[in-house]
Amino acid sequence: MASIAEYYAGKNVLITGATGFMGKVLVEKLLRSCPEVKALYLLVRPKAGQSMQQRVSDMMTCKLFDRVREDNPDFHQKIIPISSELTQPGLAISPEDVEKLTGCIDIVFHCAATIRFDEPLKHALQLNVIATQQLLSLAKQMHHLEAFIHISTAYANCNRKHIDEVIYPPPVEPKKLIESLEWMDDGIVRDITPRLIGDRPNTYTYTKALAEFVVQQEQDKLNIAIIRPSIVGASWQEPFPGWIDNFNGPSGVFIAAGKGILRTMRANNDAVADLIPVDVVINLTLSAGWYTAVHKPKSALVYNCTTGGINPFHWGEIGRYTHHVMSSFKRNPLEQAFRRPNANITSNYLINQYWILVSHKFPALIYDLFLRLSGQKPQMMRIFNRLHKAISLLEYFSSQDWEWNSENLNMLMSQLTPEDRKTFNFDVRQLNWPEYIENYCIGTKKYVLNEDMSDIPAARQHLRKLRNIRYTFNTLLVVFIWRVFIARSQMARNIWYFVVSLCFKFLSYFRASSTLTN
Ligand SMILES: CCCCC/C=C\C/C=C\CCCCCCCC(=O)SCCNC(=O)CCNC(=O)[C@H](O)C(C)(C)COP(=O)(O)OP(=O)(O)OC[C@H]1O[C@@H](n2cnc3c(N)ncnc32)[C@H](O)[C@@H]1OP(=O)(O)O
Ligand SMILES: NC(=O)C1=CN([C@@H]2O[C@H](COP(=O)(O)OP(=O)(O)OC[C@H]3O[C@@H](n4cnc5c(N)ncnc54)[C@H](OP(=O)(O)O)[C@@H]3O)[C@@H](O)[C@H]2O)C=CC1
16 A cells, blocks of 8 residues: 555645645645655645745745755745635636646645634634635645645634534534625624523634534545644644744743743643644645545544543643743743743632732733833733633633544554654654753744844843843832831831841841951
């Protein structure tokens, strides 16, 4: 039987969401580990004044592609951008491109989605469900299609505690919902959204669940697999450790903590932090593509791609044992930190609120006052308000535990040759969490914030300065409080005089004894 790389040799692959975090890693891995792949057709839209060609060219200059560039400097010849806006009818693909795609595509990877937790329902539905439906219609017209791989999320069914590798009945029939929302204006949709999403926390998980159902409806006509990753984090090994390019999920939290902005967060210390490295997800995705095309399972296979049941890591291990995120950022500090990194995790609402007041709002207020007095625009309170909004949306995921079944993932691993198991490694039993978190933190510094590692001595110096400012501030605060206290209490005054006279006596004694010895 063909190995994975042999299977992809000569194949034309269609990828949506290639400019996104996971899409880029998928493109890179295909080019690097399946060098005989014929062509990658990427559905890309123009964005922020850049044409789709410009965006794809920029993407290929990214450091992520360094290894591919070394192996094959002409790799860009295999990349064919296709203009497409997924929220438009027919995905806004030109008739000529539709003809080209239907004539040549062998396998589809559908990664594109809106992953925002606060996305208005209509837009999330348009992109995550309707676009998936349209892509499936296009896929059905493809003459040689062998597999359709849909990227979902392990949290699509987060209203359940135990999640099997099955497609659960949708909360509502997608077609009916689409029809009903069509005539409603945005205000009405916003008002009824909480009732519609029910026990799910946001429109993202709700629409991803609907998308799974839409995909399942096509399982008789197409060879389908669904990949459900949990919280996708920086790369573990490939193409190099710690690659990450966004603020989503834990990355933004780590950065905010490293910058000394985030000092407290609500999470259940004992709950599993189900992080999964992006390279693991992509290795599983490519393996599932191979298996689906070669073995053509009778019905769509779902692969829960999680770590909790295999190699668990807990939120408490990030927060409580300071050798992880905090110590990593002390060893490799971020530039221009607001305060020294020192974040704590608590599951207690009141304690968290207390620390938000003392460690977030109070310093922000003082800093903004300082900015105002020095003629600058206050900004810290605004930053904290945004941080609190983001954190409140993440807390749902950091405060609970889920249990995912991973039978299909294990079955797939057993089907791989020993060589493929190494090249397309998705065995997270070997993942060393402290090392992974350290590389993750360094990755946020290098690839998200684009900070130079050679600036670390200056960043350390800045942290020392912050520590001295803190000591000075604390001393002044104690003296101030004491002075206020002294002004109001005779007993405090007596204690103060006693301490001062004791110090005075000690100094005189010290001076006298040093005069004698001289
Ligand atoms: C030290 C102890 C730490 C312990 C805790 C660690 C981890 C956190 C806990 C839980 C993580 C759970 C994650 C669950 C994931 C579920 C899995 C999934 O299936 S999907 C994908 C996950 N999706 C997301 O993570 C998206 C979440 N984000 C959003 O929904 C939105 O970004 C938002 C939070 C609602 C904020 O929206 P807003 O409009 O205010 O901002 P923008 O997103 O438009 O961003 C504007 C601008 O700011 C930059 N940005 C974004 N976030 C941050 C940040 N945290 N810090 C700094 N800067 C940030 C962003 O890049 C934009 O910049 P620019 O305009 O230049 O592009
Ligand atoms: N990141 C995570 O933690 C997790 C992600 N997932 C799933 O993985 C998949 C990929 O996520 P991730 O890479 O992190 O997401 P990103 O937000 O990084 O990427 C989203 C991709 O979708 C594309 N896209 C969005 N809207 C449109 C549109 N209207 N037309 C064309 N393309 C569009 C984006 O293109 P553009 O650059 O033009 O905006 C981008 O390429 C998603 O399906 C997500 O649900 C699942 C679990 C966890």
